[in-house]
Amino acid sequence: MAGTFERLTGDKPLPHHLRGGVVAIGNFDGVHRGHQVVLGRALAEARRTGAPALVLTFEPHPRKVFQLDAPLFILTPPAMKARLLSFLGFDAVVEQCFTREFASQSAETFVIDVLEKCLGISHAVTGFDFHFGKDRQGGPAFLMDAGKRHGFGVTPVDAFRDEGAEVVSSSRIRALLEEGDVAQAAGLLGYRFTVEAEIGGGQKLGRTLGFPTANMTLPPDTALRHGIYAVRFRRADGSLHDGVASFGRRPTVDDNGAPLLETFLFDFDGDLYGETCAVSFFGWLRGEEKFDGLDALVAQMKRDEAEARALLSGVRPLSELDGKVAF
Known part of the structure; x- marks a missing residue:
């Protein structure tokens, strides 16, 4: 169904025009190639029947509710996940608030209260490993009977395996990003890993060195390896700029600071403060280094710029989704 994508919460009544829809159910953190198979089946069924295409997901991620002491690197925070789902062609995402109380409900209660009463679904599509209800009593077989x-x-939908016959999972992608391997992570995601945040102020040291940067503070659980990356930067107006980004603690100038993503945009001169922008990661260049003075740092930054320009000059979209995310 054509129309404006809607981002909804599970505690509000579903608009009438979205009832009777086909719903893909899951956490979908990363919206990776495995998730895209489940989502694609839901979209195909919705188009076949002329029904709205919806996604039901859970916020915060259940692991953040049950494993409070274990940090979880969220690949796609809610706003990013919603944007990816809109690019894929869905009409809406319903973000169900996930709490211990919600998780303690029976599987049958979930079916009646959420799927039947709240959403009024006509069809559900889930991954093979989706479980719900108290003690995970509900699974695909239960859902089919319900x-x-x-x-x-x-x-x-069965698990999706990559070209090496390994199951594509969010945990595999997190592990790759923790190693800085954004290229392999992109192969599993089906698009370039992307973060978004508001541009904040910094020490303005980069400007005095001839490399002004757009600075972003990412969520504290972001476990991307600290280092230097070739990136593409998207402004709020949709315009794109190639660049080189440093993620980390800036050991040469501020070794004790909190991790910061600093992006130097090529061939750009303007004010970005307060703008919410996105950075897509195309390639790892090197790890963080502590240089003997600013002259050595500037010389390396010039080498980083040249390498990033060369890498980005030949990139092509990995998929239709990648074309919308990073091109």
């Missing part, structure tokens, strides 16, 4: 009783169809 669908027969409550009048909606169910399509479970």
